[in-house]
Amino acid sequence: MDIPANFNQLRDIGLAMLKARLSGFHPIAPEATAAIDRLQWSMRTYEPSEYVLRHGERPKVCTLLLKGFLYRHKIVANGGRQIVALALPGDLLDVQQLTLSQADHNIQALTEATVANCRAEDVITCARTHSGIAIALWHLALIEASITREWIANIGRRDAQSRTAHLLCELAVRCDAAGLGAPDAFELPMTQEQLGDTLGLTAVHINRTLRSLEVRGAITRDKRSIAVTDWRALREIGDFSADYLHLRDDQHAFG
Amino acid sequence: MDIPANFNQLRDIGLAMLKARLSGFHPIAPEATAAIDRLQWSMRTYEPSEYVLRHGERPKVCTLLLKGFLYRHKIVANGGRQIVALALPGDLLDVQQLTLSQADHNIQALTEATVANCRAEDVITCARTHSGIAIALWHLALIEASITREWIANIGRRDAQSRTAHLLCELAVRCDAAGLGAPDAFELPMTQEQLGDTLGLTAVHINRTLRSLEVRGAITRDKRSIAVTDWRALREIGDFSADYLHLRDDQHAFG
DNA sequence: CGAATCGTTGATTCAACTCAACGCGAGTGG
DNA sequence: CCACTCGCGTTGAGTTGAATCAACGATTCG
Numbered sequence: 001m002d003i004p005a006n007f008n009q010l011r012d013i014g015l016a017m018l019k020a021r022l023s024g025f026h027p028i029a030p031e032a033t034a035a036i037d038r039l040q041w042s043m044r045t046y047e048p049s050e051y052v053l054r055h056g057e058r059p060k061v062c063t064l065l066l067k068g069f070l071y072r073h074k075i076v077a078n079g080g081r082q083i084v085a086l087a088l089p090g091d092l093l094d095v096q097q098l099t100l101s102q103a104d105h106n107i108q109a110l111t112e113a114t115v116a117n118c119r120a121e122d123v124i125t126c127a128r129t130h131s132g133i134a135i136a137l138w139h140l141a142l143i144e145a146s147i148t149r150e151w152i153a154n155i156g157r158r159d160a161q162s163r164t165a166h167l168l169c170e171l172a173v174r175c176d177a178a179g180l181g182a183p184d185a186f187e188l189p190m191t192q193e194q195l196g197d198t199l200g201l202t203a204v205h206i207n208r209t210l211r212s213l214e215v216r217g218a219i220t221r222d223k224r225s226i227a228v229t230d231w232r233a234l235r236e237i238g239d240f241s242a243d244y245l246h247l248r249d250d251q252h253a254f255g
Numbered sequence: 256m257d258i259p260a261n262f263n264q265l266r267d268i269g270l271a272m273l274k275a276r277l278s279g280f281h282p283i284a285p286e287a288t289a290a291i292d293r294l295q296w297s298m299r300t301y302e303p304s305e306y307v308l309r310h311g312e313r314p315k316v317c318t319l320l321l322k323g324f325l326y327r328h329k330i331v332a333n334g335g336r337q338i339v340a341l342a343l344p345g346d347l348l349d350v351q352q353l354t355l356s357q358a359d360h361n362i363q364a365l366t367e368a369t370v371a372n373c374r375a376e377d378v379i380t381c382a383r384t385h386s387g388i389a390i391a392l393w394h395l396a397l398i399e400a401s402i403t404r405e406w407i408a409n410i411g412r413r414d415a416q417s418r419t420a421h422l423l424c425e426l427a428v429r430c431d432a433a434g435l436g437a438p439d440a441f442e443l444p445m446t447q448e449q450l451g452d453t454l455g456l457t458a459v460h461i462n463r464t465l466r467s468l469e470v471r472g473a474i475t476r477d478k479r480s481i482a483v484t485d486w487r488a489l490r491e492i493g494d495f496s497a498d499y500l501h502l503r504d505d506q507h508a509f510g
Numbered sequence: 511c512g513a514a515t516c517g518t519t520g521a522t523t524c525a526a527c528t529c530a531a532c533g534c535g536a537g538t539g540g
Numbered sequence: 541c542c543a544c545t546c547g548c549g550t551t552g553a554g555t556t557g558a559a560t561c562a563a564c565g566a567t568t569c570g
Contacts, residue, residue, distance in 0.1 A: 080413075
């Protein structure tokens with residue numbers, strides 16, 4: 001529960017990130033930027049594990065994540081849970097408003113999170129008026145799909161060590177791109193159970209896998225934070241290349 | 256190598272499918288439809304296993320699949336291959352043109368396939384001029400991402416039988432929606448190795464899994480074609496619900 | 511000081527993989 | 541027309557990576 005002043009500051013930073021990202025493909029027109037600035041955003045916070053959206057709901061708002069992490073997940077018949085995406089600050093969770101049908105997955109807060117909401121309808125109106133915005137949103141959706149495809153390859157065809165290393169690499173790079181601290185020692189805000197649900201493994205096996213990555217010297221751990229001690233090794237183990245993230249060249253420092 | 260007359264007919268059907276799909280969210284303006292009709296499409300065919308796009312290439316064209324199947328896949332470090340998406344007739348493979356970076360995966364023909372290509376630049380110009388088109392393309396990208404997320408859950412958290420059954424259900428429903436024959440007996444144009452690469456399993460295990468699905472009475476097989484004999488059972492085994500495909504109500508008949 | 515959550519570790523089981531062989535049908539070429 | 545090859549499907553035997561089951565620490569919080 002910050003004071004409104006902080007909220008406004010956060011919102012402005014978030015909007016700046018959003019505009020930067022929307023113009024990542026092609027610069028968008030000043031009128032379009034102005035239209036984004038005119039959108040009415042309302043702020044709110046979520047506690048860890050609080051639901052942002054539930055499967056079957058019909059969201060009316062568009063959510064811009066300002067602070068913290070969210071995750072999307074699905075529940076399957078045998079009771080298993082699969083985390084299908086992670087959202088970092090600056091990400092726009094447009095989700096299913098456009099499909100006008102109900103949400104096909106859940107969105108939950110991973111950490112304490114602050115978001116800005118605005119009416120989905122207004123965003124669509126904005127996109128309809130300014131085709132540059134619509135194209136930019138299309139672009140963002142394609143990038144998100146690209147990340148999701150890489151996750152399929154990760155879960156489907158890599159073993160536990162490689163999978164885990166790959167996820168750590170992705171998180172480090174994305175955190176870096178989102179302006180969250182140095183990549184060589186980032187705080188991993190996930191429990192081992194959540195890691196397991198992300199990687200299609202069990203929490204127990206995540207534990208052993210993290211240990212083995214530590215033994216191999218790729219990472220060090222302290223309590224619940226993870227530091228990357230050997231980037232080259234981690235990238236090698238995880239078969240990681242950042243190209244599928246489609247970041248602009250200036251957004252990260254990994255060769 | 257059909258005669259041009261057939262090509263033109265195919266192209267017209269494909270364009271009609273495309274326009275129907277683009278207006279699935281909201282009807283698009285007549286001017287926009289006209290703009291699509293003015294796009295210059297050039298036809299070509301691919302032989303099975305022929306590459307449509309290779310990882311690292313920078314595609315200049317936008318591809319509309321008219322006939323046959325394509326698949327997207329990635330190769331991982333240990334040599335494994337993971338199929339990350341299947342394209343059916345009517346699908347638009349916009350892929351990475353927008354991201355202006357190089358392709359992060361391969362696209363290959365599963366069967367003999369006919370496509371219509373047009374300059375990606377022209378499509379983007381079209382979207383820029385008619386925001387309704389840009390929004391519709393955004394919409395399609397979101398649906399594709401939704402399918403990809405379901406695949407993650409499928410591969411990550413379901414066992415071999417359930418996974419396989421789920422894929423069969425998806426293919427049947429999508430084939431049906433694409434107007435390809437009755438859903439209760441569709442021809443599966445994939446080898447067991449390709450099925451394995453789609454589901455994160457080995458070809459040998461796919462073989463045993465298909466057999467067990469047959470023993471349970473859900474499917475029957477003959478040579479390389481599969482017929483669904485018990486829909487309810489297959490849906491149950493595969494924990495399948497079509498909602499993630501975001502088809503319009505009139506597009507399939509499965510409850 | 512409990513209670514709860516998360517991490518750690520060991521013993522055991524099992525689903526899927528690997529390896530290897532063989533069958534079968536479709537081409538192909540002598 | 542037959543012999544050959546090649547790709548794909550099938551089947552069995554043995555192995556293994558990850559799951560399961562179960563217990564015990566560590567940390568946090570009320």
